Amino acid sequence: MPEIGTDRWVAEFESRRVRREGPWGRLIEWSSRRWLWLFAGAAIVYPFVIGGDFGIRVGVNALLLAMLAIGLNVVVGYTGLLDLGYVAYYGLGAYGYAFLASDQFGIHLPTPVVVAVVALVVFGVGLVLGQPARRLVGDYLAILTLFFLQVFVELALNLDRLDLPFVDGPVSITGGPNGIAGVDPMEILGFRFGQVRDYYFLLLVLVILLIVGVTNLARSRTGVGWRAIREDTLAAEHMTIPSGRLKVLAYAFGATVAAVSGTVFAAVQLGVFPQNFTVALLIVVYAALVLGGEGSIPGALVGALIIAMVPELLRTPAGARLLFYGGLLVAGLTLVRPRRRLAVIVPGLLLFGLAVRALVAGIWPGLVAAETAGGVDRWLLRFSASADVVVSVLFVVTIAVALAAVAVRRRRVRDALLILGVYLLVLVWENRLVEEPSITRQLLFGALLVVLMVARPHGLLGRPRVEVV
Amino acid sequence: MEFFLQQLVNGLTLGGVYALIALGYSMVYGILKLLNFAHGDVYMVGAFAGYGVLVAFGGPADPRIPVVTLIVLMFLAGMLASGILGVVIERFAYRPLRNAPRIAPLISAVGVSFFLQNAALLVLGARFRSYGTARMVDPATGLQWGPLRISIIRIVVILSAVALMVVLHLLVQRTKLGKAMRATAFDREAAAMMGIDVDRVIVATFLIGSVLAGAAGVMVGLVFSRVYHFMGFVAGLKGFTAAVIGGIGSIPGAMMGGLLIGLAEAFSAGYISSTFQNLIVFGLLIVFLLARPRGLFGVPEPVKV
Known part of the structure; x- marks a missing residue:
């Protein structure tokens, strides 16, 4: 429920400046x-x-x-x-x-x-x-x-x-x-x-x-x-x-x-x-x-x-990556509280990725594309083109895991889901989303609208209005 | 005359589908005063879930199980997928905004709609999929009444639409949940004070509305044989229009509105040129809204300071 009776306009009354009159005042204003x-x-x-x-x-x-x-x-x-x-x-x-x-x-x-x-x-x-x-x-x-x-x-x-x-x-x-x-x-x-x-x-x-x-x-x-x-x-x-x-x-x-x-x-x-x-x-x-x-x-x-x-x-892959990983970093730094939880999540994420990679490469080598040099590819799975369906399924799973991570209250479970969710997100991002910039734009646009409305229903610079019941 | 009757059957089929979609809009509006723009996309997901079952059991030409069982399973899958989706959307996109300014859930709904359309595009591609009903059920079977022929699929669709609406009517009028829904729609706060778990009622409303939309999705797939990621937009707009004509928030209104829109569309496609068909429909809607903004069955709300 909104706090009834705490009107910001009233609360700020003392500090509000008197409106300046005349053309000179207008100019200063x-x-x-x-x-x-x-x-x-x-x-x-x-x-x-x-x-x-x-x-x-x-x-x-x-x-x-x-x-x-x-x-x-x-x-x-x-x-x-x-x-x-x-x-x-x-x-x-x-x-x-x-x-x-x-x-x-x-x-x-x-x-x-x-x-x-x-x-x-x-x-x-x-x-x-x-x-x-x-x-x-x-x-x-x-x-x-x-x-x-x-x-x-x-x-x-x-x-x-x-x-x-x-x-x-x-x-x-x-x-x-x-x-x-x-x-x-x-x-x-x-x-x-x-x-x-x-x-x-x-x-x-x-x-x-x-x-x-x-x-x-x-x-x-x-x-x-x-x-x-x-x-x-x-x-x-x-x-x-x-x-x-x-x-x-x-x-x-x-x-x-x-x-x-x-x-x-x-x-x-x-x-x-x-x-x-x-x-x-x-x-x-x-x-x-x-x-x-x-x-x-x-x-x-x-x-x-x-x-x-x-x-x-998002038009170029480089720009899209910058936006994606930058956004992920900012989200991690601002949303994970207390920060020391990051000390669990980040190493967990790295280990999880390596483990999954070793496991999948061992069991279904056909799924994984030939190894490319260095960087994120040592950690992340790269699917071969024939595994398109797998990526599609993973996309849906990613959404489910992300939503579950939002809904769950237990700290441990939440951290585990967060690790899984971020891993899947990066996986789907690198394997599919980066290649479909126009769809990704629309997807992100839709998700952004929902997230933003939930986080700040009155917008970035709007002020919450008092609703008198 | 036979042309007229044929169009009548077409209109009834379409109208049943629109009515089922309109019910979801209307019920949600009645309780939350929210225009659920994502409803059309819930319907799209239902249609794809039905298609998924169809493919999983061997496709239309050569199904591995009896056709009747298959169609029942498709309906169940479509309704289940849509129902779950509707509840998830409510939980994550609308519930946090229960007390936000009116426009915030609207924008959130638009966001969900965008997201679902593009998720479907990403996962399933832009290709049109066909249920291939003609290969599954011989189109010649059905009622033959003089020159008029109604295929069995249309009969199934019309009958199941009517059955779903009857069940809904009984649910809303006769059960405890229905009573709670009506009370919540009338006054949410008062209902909460009377011990009604409003959150649960809202979830139930979304579930029922989405299940109906899922059924409508499978019906459209069966009759018109075409599903694609963008199908929710137009159908949503029409279902929404049907809800408005019937009086948004009113359940019998949504049913009547759906039938009217379906019939109007079938007859104007049959008798009037198609160029200005949409224009005529929209023009009529504008006049209708100006003359009777509450719709056919809507009740004017008293305005308070």
Whole structure:
């Protein structure tokens, strides 16, 4: 049970600083936000350190995800509306840009005009489609918005052979499953965006503007109203907060942020494709937001950066190994308490590995691949290609052992299971997971979500909320 | 007319399957207020467990034991595997989050779903597997009623779906466990104060819901002969939709919702063009939700400050 009555906000009352007034005070306040400066500094240096085009593209994706997460934070984190159709507005923005700046309809408007038009139109769409938020609560709204997303995807996929009156032949609006290729690059004030790096800096500026804007918005009357609605809609209404209007506003605001990032996405990708805007992306955005802690802007930022960048390490075997063994080491050092238990577990692990190796090599030599030189191979079994089934079974066993190690309370049994579990994990990792980087990424992503939610349900930087019963 | 009846049979088969999946969603939602996104993948694992038994006993063409025994064993294996999986998921992914903010178990469920899909992909590969029912049971056997023919497999599937739902209904309405489940769904804290072991009731709910999903998985394998690692997503979405239409949290609602979705799908595939089929279904769902958010059988909850 949560500790009822220990409200951190109340407890911190004494140490809370008085809010500084006036423009000078504002400036001091912003300058004291160290995380923002840290982020801005690191982000400016990043493309020069990372060099290659691919690395910058990863950065672009991370910034896009950050924008999406911060926009979603207003809807979900502040106002508490579970919007599962959020990605549809990202898609609307992207398709909007493609309609107004490509050969699809032969329209090539200047970029600022396109972005402004798209933002306005999507804001309007958000106001209309947000109306159900007045009436539907909680999961019902979530389901409805999920259907919105499905409708959007269906429309994008199927509006390519439309028979319109007064027009000869089928008309393609969205390009169907092939999407729209050949979208114009952006051009602002005569500067033509040629490289990925240009978009990177544009996005960086947008993200920082968004952070400043949302932070100020969150402290305004509107923002306070949003959070009041999240805490208790009925109570907020009795405090004369116009909850219906504010909910719709939050919904439309989030939609607009998503649409603007969608325009940049379309331009940087030079095309739009329906498969970019599915539930998979929705899950990634939610994961970023919840990982960082909903309701917290630095949280959304950190969550987005982690979700977008860490999996990229898994692309190469070397990076994947670094991540895996590093993670194992950190987990061992932080989770095993008291530390002296490591003195049992680590030698146990080594001995266990050697014993298993000798045993299996003696009994079923056919299973084991020919010996390779040195290193981890002297300790670990390497299965020959014909033993694929064994590795699959071991994978399932590994999961079972890991779960058992979590559940068992007896110290001795737990240590034994831990040794077995880590050994099996390394075994499966070296024999299979390293060779299937894309599946491993998804597996780790799924496991990470579960572990993180169990360990810190309010996210990395979110703060636990007091639930008054 | 015969086309109509044929579609009706198709719809009933599909509807039975969707209803079984929807029941798992609905029961869990009723008790925990949790959208169990991993439910579709539990169903996928059930389908694969059935397939595993089939292969272990010599495959569809040349089974080593009588076909009836084999099918019964497949059902048992699917239900057992799914049941165990459901309980494990509850224990490790949801129970620690019982008092967390509402969105945390949702994300955890998404994580489990991702994990299961990719674990299946890793272990079993991306290949489609076929139950090969046609080689196991002669598709010509079955009821012949004028021009209408219903294969024996469809009859088995429809009947066992109905039987499972009847058993569930009796379990929920007539037994002590069922009473405890209804009480927990009504008010978890009050139920705990009345001496009901809420944790046990929740485990039982997950077990029952997952067992039903496992049975549905084997049924789909038998009728449509195709199992693969991603099958849980679409089926889950449809089962979930069925639960919503019936009124999420309501057991008879889930059954009706499943049948409605199955029938709607069969008839729209039969009579309307397939391009905009999904679009029409989703459009109808949106209108339905706006008009009657509680679903057919749902009861509006009073809102308190």
